[in-house]
Amino acid sequence: MDDLYKEIILDHYQHPNHLGKIVGGVEVGEVNMSCGDKLKISVKIKDGVIIDAKFEGGGCAISMAAVDILLDKVIGMKLVDVKKMSGNEIEKMMGVELTPSRKKCAYLGLEVLKKL
Amino acid sequence: MKNYKKLFPIFKNNPTLHYLDSAATSLKPQVVLDKMMDYYQNYSANIHRGLYPISEKATTEYEQVRNKVAKFIGAKFEGEIIFTGGTTASINMVARSWGENNLVKGDEIVVTVAEHHSNFVPWQQLAKRKSLKLRVTSYELEITKNTKLLAINHVSNVLGTVNNIKEIIKKAREINPNICVVVDGAQAVAHMPVNVTDLDCDFYAFSGHKMYGPTGVGVLYAKANRQLEMKPDNFGGGMIKEVTTETSTWAEGPEKFEAGTPPIGEVIGLGAAVDFINEIGMKNIMAHEKELTDYLIESILKYGRIKILGLGISDNRLGVVSMYSDDKQMGTSHDFSDILGRKFNVAVRAGHHCAMPLHTKFGVETGTTRASIGIYNDKNDIDELIKGLIYAKDIFNCIEEGDKKFYG
Numbered sequence: 001m002d003d004l005y006k007e008i009i010l011d012h013y014q015h016p017n018h019l020g021k022i023v024g025g026v027e028v029g030e031v032n033m034s035c036g037d038k039l040k041i042s043v044k045i046k047d048g049v050i051i052d053a054k055f056e057g058g059g060c061a062i063s064m065a066a067v068d069i070l071l072d073k074v075i076g077m078k079l080v081d082v083k084k085m086s087g088n089e090i091e092k093m094m095g096v097e098l099t100p101s102r103k104k105c106a107y108l109g110l111e112v113l114k115k116l
Numbered sequence: 117m118k119n120y121k122k123l124f125p126i127f128k129n130n131p132t133l134h135y136l137d138s139a140a141t142s143l144k145p146q147v148v149l150d151k152m153m154d155y156y157q158n159y160s161a162n163i164h165r166g167l168y169p170i171s172e173k174a175t176t177e178y179e180q181v182r183n184k185v186a187k188f189i190g191a192k193f194e195g196e197i198i199f200t201g202g203t204t205a206s207i208n209m210v211a212r213s214w215g216e217n218n219l220v221k222g223d224e225i226v227v228t229v230a231e232h233h234s235n236f237v238p239w240q241q242l243a244k245r246k247s248l249k250l251r252v253t254s255y256e257l258e259i260t261k262n263t264k265l266l267a268i269n270h271v272s273n274v275l276g277t278v279n280n281i282k283e284i285i286k287k288a289r290e291i292n293p294n295i296c297v298v299v300d301g302a303q304a305v306a307h308m309p310v311n312v313t314d315l316d317c318d319f320y321a322f323s324g325h326k327m328y329g330p331t332g333v334g335v336l337y338a339k340a341n342r343q344l345e346m347k348p349d350n351f352g353g354g355m356i357k358e359v360t361t362e363t364s365t366w367a368e369g370p371e372k373f374e375a376g377t378p379p380i381g382e383v384i385g386l387g388a389a390v391d392f393i394n395e396i397g398m399k400n401i402m403a404h405e406k407e408l409t410d411y412l413i414e415s416i417l418k419y420g421r422i423k424i425l426g427l428g429i430s431d432n433r434l435g436v437v438s439m440y441s442d443d444k445q446m447g448t449s450h451d452f453s454d455i456l457g458r459k460f461n462v463a464v465r466a467g468h469h470c471a472m473p474l475h476t477k478f479g480v481e482t483g484t485t486r487a488s489i490g491i492y493n494d495k496n497d498i499d500e501l502i503k504g505l506i507y508a509k510d511i512f513n514c515i516e517e518g519d520k521k522f523y524g
Contacts, residue, residue, distance in 0.1 A: 002459070035450060035468075036467065036481050058444075058453045
């Protein structure tokens with residue numbers, strides 16, 4: 001087993017839980033990266049709490065797995081608390097330590113959520 | 117196959133390195149490093165107007181490189197060689213010093229979709245500043261009488277395709293004899309013979325660091341009559357004839373465009389790089405790299421799901437090979453490059469290679485994995501790359517029976 005592409009990462013990348021789009025009454029954050037990654041996250045918020053979230057886009061396995069893992073975590077959280085999250089927390093959730101260039105990939109989802 | 121690795125000290129310090137990123141920058145042979153160290157240790161004076169021995173020596177060494185480079189690319193006069201910071205600086209100099217002063221509202225610039233951003237963005241921005249028309253073409257260049265400038269690469273930094281510049285210029289001049297042609301030669305000079313007089317281009321730009329020389333130095337060949345049409349855009353010491361409190365006049369020739377202390381040690385290192393290439397011989401370089409390029413392409417195409425952007429095995433391409441997979445389950449170039457580097461110490465590049473319009477045209481927005489060949493490569497480097505690709509396919513559970521047959 002590879003030290004970076006662990007089962008949890010491959011599983012979220014190849015079989016994401018939150019792929020798609022929520023229609024109606026949602027807020028959307030979007031980002032296009034110079035590396036070619038594209039990500040759009042739609043979020044349903046009730047009383048300041050994220051009650052559902054989905055993502056669309058394309059990118060490397062690390063960025064796509066990270067956003068799916070992130071959405072697992074943030075559903076049920078207050079948006080204000082999500083905005084306080086750090087990149088380190090994502091690495092912890094993914095169970096890997098990333099090189100500086102791959103941190104950019106992994107932090108993409110959080111960057112989009114912070115735009116909300 | 118001859119082994120050139122021993123000429124490059126980096127392999128002594130990194131014996132397991134498989135360097136396949138020469139299109140980004142080439143590694144440096146010991147002779148180049150020695151020549152630069154010699155300057156810095158023994159005569160590191162500023163050039164021109166230092167009337168003492170080590171300054172005279174520095175000036176002589178520096179100016180000899182101008183002559184050496186002129187011969188290397190077949191320029192008629194050494195005064196046609198301007199030292200710059202690199203290809204990007206060279207092309208920006210053409211846009212600022214020539215384009216700004218010789219193009220007028222409504223004139224058309226044609227660039228190809230396969231340009232590196234450094235031969236695209238300067239023209240896009242010049243067009244905006246001067247209200248020029250910018251046309252981006254793919255196959256047929258469609259030059260018109262109104263096309264005043266054509267910007268084109270000699271060798272694509274993504275596809276490896278060699279453009280028939282001589283033929284393109286000949287055809288362009290039949291339509292507009294005065295068209296100014298700017299050639300980006302960054303990917304050509306270290307890998308094939310270049311003769312700017314024979315090509316009949318107006319400007320030819322390249323970098324030292326992609327031809328076994330140091331970073332921070334590049335060349336702009338500016339044909340004599342075009343150089344007279346350029347106005348300096350960078351002012352200071354070294355480029356003037358006379359300065360009064362009211363006005364200034366400019367030095368003649370390339371010095372006019374080399375304001376300030378130039379990268380002296382780097383220019384001298386570039387001279388050693390030219391000697392290095394000449395010593396090995398372009399014929400030998402081409403034969404060595406062609407054998408490896410064919411082997412690389414053949415090896416990649418043996419395995420399913422990985423495709424090559426552009427030409428397969430061909431005499432019209434050099435050793436820059438960009439690959440990708442359509443399979444959405446197989447990660448992107450960033451995943452591949454990460455795996456190749458981390459697990460196999462194979463150095464390749466991921467992304468758009470500074471050519472986003474080209475990747476968009478081919479519909480590979482997430483980029484490609486690019487392997488590029490230099491004189492120090494051997495078949496073992498390519499075998500390691502292939503092992504890495506198969507390993508990556510295995511990680512993504514995309515391994516096929518055929519793959520295992522070759523690399524268990």
